[in-house]
Amino acid sequence: MRTSGTNLEHAKAHNRRVIIEAIRLNGELTRAELARLTALTPQTVSNIVGDLQQAGILSAHLPRRDGARSRRFR
Numbered sequence: 801m802r803t804s805g806t807n808l809e810h811a812k813a814h815n816r817r818v819i820i821e822a823i824r825l826n827g828e829l830t831r832a833e834l835a836r837l838t839a840l841t842p843q844t845v846s847n848i849v850g851d852l853q854q855a856g857i858l859s860a861h862l863p864r865r866d867g868a869r870s871r872r873f874r
Contacts, residue, residue: 812848815840819848820857828861 815838822837823829829837835845852858 815844816848816852819845819852823858 818838818840819834822834826833826837831842831845831849834840834849835842838845840848849858853860
């Protein structure tokens with residue numbers, strides 16, 4: 801199953817659900833991975849992830865392997 805979002809401003813609630821569902825189905829993901837999986841722009845993903853972090857719904861984790869740069873969200 802592939803879930804995709806939309807970048808229309810009035811669809812923010814839908815896009816939030818798409819991000820949460822992508823993480824629920826796939827486990828920890830980076831913002832770039834979320835953008836690819838959901839077909840949302842990186843800026844949209846970043847804004848939504850920031851909102852979800854502030855709400856305490858998502859938390860960021862540093863990479864588990866040496867040399868990795870991106871934070872993963874769960």
